[in-house]
Amino acid sequence: MASRNSSQNGRAPQRRRGHERVATLLSAASDCFVAKGYDATTMTEIAAKAEASIGSLYQFFPTKEALAEALLHQHAEALYARMERLLAQTPGWTTEELATRLLRTFADYRRQQPAYVVLVEAAQTLPSMLGRTIRQRMRDYLCQILAIHAPDIAAGDLRPAATVVQQLMKSAVALHGEQPVALRQAAQTQLQRALTLYLHDLAGTRESTRTYA
Template identity: 50%
Template sequence: MPPQKSTSGTAATRAPRRQRGRERVAALLAAAAACFVEKGYAGTTMTEVAARAGSAIGSLYQFFPTRELLAQALLDDCTDDLYGRLQRLAAQAPALDTDRLGATLIRLLVDFRRRHPAFVALIESAPIPIAQALAVRRRVRAELQAVLAAHAPWRDARELHAAATVAQQLMKAAVAVNAEPGMPGRKAALDGLRHALQLYLREALAR
């Protein structure tokens, strides 16, 4: 984790140099994720995070001087994982048929949100600048465009950008369906979204 300035420029995270330090940071981030999911950003205190990690409060402040920087580091970890998933899919995309690609895309964001519940908690409750949230959305769309370009290199950039935008919206719809508590017919709805994306990609990416 590289050093990172806060939005005020008055504090920065400290990158651990040794394995023990990296393990401690990982434990602190895992504890923070659990606290943010349970209590939201506003309800979480640095004292609670340190206690949950079994760490001294001074150790937490050593690496994350503010709650804002702690939340930012956790968001960075989440988005790095999401971008990595999309980049790995781009490497596989030339070998996938279009239906398999569509099904994989629908699952990808659902699986990511399940793996990182703190991502949603922070996006919804932490004081994240609008520009940053927009940058994440655009980066995801760009990574999706790279996936589609690897699968259908004969399509031009404008067509691929439009297809990436449609895919992104259907993926977000699948996340919403999967996250709704007690939703009847959840599997059928997810299957419908998968089928819709597959049909769309067959036409949008055809030679």
């Protein structure tokens, strides 16, 4: 992945020292984006945070957009790794467990990685197609997970179903900031109920739905 850290004609690191320098620059950029936001952060501030020369920063990342893209690549790979683990564990989970895990995926990652939230918002104004690529890749994982959970689902229904699940996962993120806490918790419970029932419906099972009656 290190070879992708320097994009938009930036020089790719060749040696260990270069890889370490790039990692330091990316970490500094992440901290600055969280502290000031993407638009307000300058390349000069990022170089100062990394204790590097501005020339060294531009050598690897000619633009702030290149830095954002490199960081998004890192976060994308981390999200893919989480989805790989979900995919491997899906056969052993009940429908309720699968619903819980899916709803936590985006919300937990965004809470643990505040820079990702900033970058996702910035990605809407960046020319890169990376944001769309990440969404489609996540949807691919959901298709595989749903195919395991609901093996009899028609092939033509799989991707629309994955899209619905993806939107419900995003809803869990939106609810995270809902106030008061009691309302948020009640809404999260209702959202989990909705996803559980939907997954039951996809799998053509009804044995556990009585729990939610």
